[in-house]
Amino acid sequence: MPVKSNFSVTPYSVSGNVDYQKLIKKFGTKPITGTLLRRISKYTGGDLHFMLRRGVFFTHRDLGWLLDRYDQGEKFYLYTGRGPSERTHIGHLIPWTMTKWLQDKFGSKLIFQITDDEKFLSDESLDLSDTRRYAMDNILDIIALGFSKKKTEILIDTDNADILYRNAIRIAKKINYSTVKAAFGFNESTNIGFIFYTSIQAVPSILESVREGRNVPCLIPHGVDQDPHFRVTRDVLPKLGYYKPASIQSIFVPPLSGVSGKMSSSDPNSTIFLTDDPKTVEMKIKKYAFSGGQPTIEEHRKLGGNPDIDVSFQWLKIFFEPDDRKLQKIEDDYKSGALLTGELKSILIEKINSFLEKHQERREKARDVIQDFLVSREDRK
Template sequence: MPEPSETPDSTASEPSTEPNRPDSDAFTVTPYAVDGEIDYEKLLERFGADPLTDEQINRFPDHPLLRRRTFYAGRDVDDYLEAAAVGDPHAIVTGRGPSGAMHLGHVLPLYLAKRFQRATGATVYVPLSDDEKFLAKDQSFDSIGEHTRENLRDVLAVGFDPERTRIVVDTADADVVYPIAVRLAKHLTPATVEAVYGDQDTVGLQFYPAVQATHLLLPQLVAGRQPTLVPIAVDQDPHVRVCRDVAAKEALPVDKPGALLGRFLPGLEGPGKMSSSGGAPSIELTDDPESVAETIRTHAYTGSRATLAEHREKGGDPTVDVPFQYLRFFFEPDDEELERIAADYRAGDLLSGELKELAIERISDFLADHQRRRAELGSLETELEPYRLTDRERRRALERAGVPTGLEG
């Protein structure tokens, strides 16, 4: 791939725009492909992000996803933390690409955003990129639309405060999203898109980074300049990098959004990205306890030894054991209890089957609570209405973006 003629944010502190493709490190991380054994520290060098310090983690609302460094790096985190500490306006943006049913890996950033909202009063924006999924997936508009409706029910079931939450669907909110994206696209070159994302199959996907930048800037376009933090898995980081570049170039009343970058929840087959797009099994948010148990018992990779006797003698390895990693990521909140489980497993006192059953119990309890809230929802149109952008918010966003809000002349 040729070197780009223009690079996002060419300051020393900003990320390189080298393509995220297979190289000597033998792994690829982009919004559309994750391959190989991921070296998370090398990703920081590639993306130009900074590891979170202990002091920064301690300033966030307490949560195992941060305390245990699942979210381990970021950009402009201090600006967000300072605003949250003094009660100044601050926002979170975390979204969903509705190409299928939501699984555990999809929903964890949403629950983290809810924790921030409850602890500090953050405004949360949740965009659903149904247009991008139509362009990137071999699915019809009808299919994407059905996934969008089901995903919206799962987003609503998380339990955000409607007064401080806005849910945006690209095709349904095109009157706001599209004009702003066009404005931003003027400052986004094909060379930049190619450098950050690699080759794209369609001009639609080449344009989509402008739509994603619109998502990330909406809190400021609606309510004024404020620190914005985007908690995402590292494969979505290119969207933030491009948006930061566009925000620096475009004469809009916005600051660059910050980022909070997370590791992938491992797939059941072993370490790596948890994905519903391939043949690997996953635990969906609508799974019942029997399905959860069957999936984990049958498919979950363990760190146990080859035989029971060897496991009793030498112990297991929790660092590669997927049921333990699920507990570590989210489903065992108590650090002391988690360490006890790990110690028992290493000592051979806890068997892999017993560890699986513990994970099954915790995940099933979490899903039961989520599904209860989901079942209590009324019609989607009624439930969604308090979370939609108001007419006034739409006008303000367009005006701040310098987009005419009506026909003139």
């Protein structure tokens, strides 16, 4: 008997304990197989990002096709995005870090879309000056990750509507209300800007083709919750003569409160923000990170901990411990009871704070170069 899944994933809400294997079936995506990973490592001199090795990026659309095209000399460009919020958190780093790695390895051009319109349209309490402020702030975190200045352009929806709108309506003309109703759960009271919005998110996936006057393959690294947007996009683009964009899709970084659901900025105690200071990080991990350990040291030494439900371990696995052997040792020691919850948390705290120290430095420096990344910069006109 099929078990009814008690989770829900849309671009606008994630709830329940997400079963990623079931989600693959639900969304109709394909798992990223060993064969595909070996193909990727052919182009990178054997290197394979740990988020690929560990299944943090676990599913895709048309990745094999994209590599076929690459084999035939058709270089792809990258597209990813950000719905700006007051503060970015470590969950946002997953697709961005993968995108940066792919840019480095494949020398790809990147279009980074800041969807301030989406944020504005989806939240009654925000006005455009809020989302503008969020956008300019979040861009600092993006630039801090080290994207190539030459090969990256950051596109802010409300600033770059001259580029976006005329292409968006070409796409919008092929999408009817019943499609977005089904894909995003819209209803009679959904505002008409939000109804239109998915066609704005679709544009970067054709933008290089529009500019070049020929089809250019596009790869979109993104969190799996964004798939409904690109599923709609992929249905439309062939009707306009464009390639469907390929994608690789990541799991969510679990909130500190437990391994189900998706980290959200609206619960600060369940999240590490990229601007948190070391003391705050230490406090949050110690106080809120859900532990897979035993109630007492004695029991823990005897029975060991469960890394599968331990948020600190999961964070190390997903992002903060790139070294597979070190990670394996942590896992083994935790399971055996040799490593206590407090010790595991200390390892994570040190990793996060070391990352954030460098990130926050680069974030400040990013203020000086922000204009160089914007699509409107002079030499792009």
